[in-house]
Amino acid sequence: MVAACGVLFALLGVGGAGQASAHPLSTTAVLLDVGSGSVTGELQLPVDRLALALSDPTLTSQAAIVPAELADLRAYVSRHTAAVGADGEAWSSEISGGVIESIDGVDHLVLQLTLTPSTGRTADFTFSYDAVVEHLLSHQILVSARTEGAADYTTVGLITWQNHELPIDGFAPGSTAGSGATGVGAGFSTAVHLGIEHISGGADHLLFLLTLLLPAPLAAARGRWVRRTGLTRSCVRVVHVVSAFAVGHSITLALAALGYVHINSPLVESLIALSILASAVHAIKPLVPGGETVIAAGFGLVHGLAFAAVIQDLGLARSALVVQLLGFNLGIEITQLIVVALIIPSLLVLSRTRLYPGVRVAGAGIAAVLAALWLAERTGLLPDNPLDTLAEAAVGHGLLLAAGLAVVSVAAFSVRNWRAVDAAPIATARRTRAVVGAR
Incomplete structure (x- = not known):
């Protein structure tokens, strides 16, 4: 249970020494x-x-x-x-x-x-x-x-x-700043930084991605998650999930920011909470066997609308918007890759141990609770999320918590190997006695 709680905090906190728990309703x-x-x-x-x-x-x-x-x-x-x-x-x-x-x-x-x-x-x-x-x-x-x-x-x-x-x-x-090519070009690096800051402070976006990745090292069989054989296939699944989410949010980010899709911020934020809830349930019990890529792409479209709301808040004209849209999206992708690089190795190692089912269910379960509270808050059923303080504290110590997850995964894997080595002489002795007895 202690390890499971550590994983939960890491899931919430990998955004770095950033700001916040949930992606704010507005800025x-x-x-x-x-x-x-x-x-x-x-x-x-x-x-x-x-x-x-x-x-x-x-x-x-x-x-x-x-x-x-x-x-x-x-x-x-x-x-x-x-x-x-x-x-x-x-x-x-x-x-x-x-x-x-x-x-x-x-x-x-x-x-x-x-x-x-x-x-x-x-x-x-x-x-x-x-x-x-x-x-x-x-x-x-x-x-x-x-x-x-x-x-x-x-x-x-x-x-x-x-x-x-x-x-x-x-x-x-x-x-010419702000009115010509020089101003637009100078804003590109700022937009990249803005994308990094925005996604690193949006625990709901990160939590959705990481909850999707929880079952990535596993395979669905007969309505339950089982260990996948082969590290290569697990890595390929991770790439598929991350890529699908990136493609999904990039499409709607561009369409909404350029004015082709209308954004209703409260509805979008509620759908984001719903996406976390759905991915958490899927991490506990496969809803769509092998469907993490489809879920990531589908709900990625929703998350892209939330990203676009940030761009639209700037009130940029079309000439500046295109360049800064590219920079903002690049910042988001950079942050996501950093998050995956920090967390996935630990999940892959943990998936080879007996600890992982408990970690997966505990992490997904608490993610579901957070998502339900965010959904209640954003639909007006609750005035605020009582767990926001916990999430904010976790995000503020993201790198430390990710390092803690890595330590837990290595320790669990080492214990598994030690037990395997200790059990080898016993198994050999039992086989020897069985052969002698048969004679």
């Missing part, structure tokens, strides 16, 4: 327009995440926020927003406005931001922001910028609970 978007004497912008804060961070459930039930409460919210955001120029001087910050708008099917509080340097120079500065994310570690803030009057935004980066500051360079008035 905060910061859109900055760099002018000649000031930087103006728009802050889009998801109301449900804001309510959780402030422990104010009444926020989610209001179509509009009363003036007194709106003033408090502006003051809260203002306390957590700042900018510092390249010369080290702090800029003045003002938060104004405040309306509730539906963005991607999720209610957002939209505020206006004005950052003003005393020198009037807005060329390079550092933007600091930690509203919501200071309390809700699973939250993420997407920051985009452009020169004032330009058509396209350029993705600048991602603010998480680990890093609240982001340099905004190269957007001086008159520059």
Whole structure:
């Protein structure tokens, strides 16, 4: 049971020293327009995440926020927003406005931001922001910028609970950043990093993939999982599952981000939780013998819609979108390959021991519980997931937990071999006595 719990934490935590438990229902978007004497912008804060961070459930039930409460919210955001120029001087910050708008099917509080340097120079500065994310570690803030009057935004980066500051360079008035090929090309590497950060903090995406991989070293026979003979075939199965998931989410990521498929974020997030639940049941007892590839591809289409919601939050024009879409998808694939490389060797070794059936069932069972709680939360049956804290702690120690899984797998395999060596003389003696007795 101890080993099984270790495996569970590893399954939840292989995202690295990242942010969060579940993929958030929405993110905060910061859109900055760099002018000649000031930087103006728009802050889009998801109301449900804001309510959780402030422990104010009444926020989610209001179509509009009363003036007194709106003033408090502006003051809260203002306390957590700042900018510092390249010369080290702090800029003045003002938060104004405040309306509730539906963005991607999720209610957002939209505020206006004005950052003003005393020198009037807005060329390079550092933007600091930690509203919501200071309390809700699973939250993420997407920051985009452009020169004032330009058509396209350029993705600048991602603010998480680990890093609240982001340099905004190269957007001086008159520059081509955010409006030409230079800005788009510069955004590619940022998009790759954004994809890495996003998937490494989305425990639901990772948990779905890893739950699918639990039975990968095994074969379905007569309605149950049995040990597969041959390491090569197990490795091929892993490649098939990972590739199918990648193809599935890449298709819908591209279609949705380019505007060919409409995204309903709450529905997509609920389907993601359902996909984890289905893969967990399949890991316990094969629903579709040999069907991990089909399940991975099918639900990969759903996960791609969630990835696309992040791209759409940036408000990019088509010229910037294609390049940054490629970078974002590349970041996702890099992270997935790292996760597979860290976890699969341990699963393959464990599958050769008597410990693996317990590990597989325990891991899949707890994944099913988490998925059911996420599903209840995202469909409104529960106000929040009571196990989010556990998942956040696991993700924050991902590399350590993956190393622990490797130690457990090696120890279990070694014990199996020692027992086999110790049993050999006994078996030989028994055969000898049987031969002598027969004579």
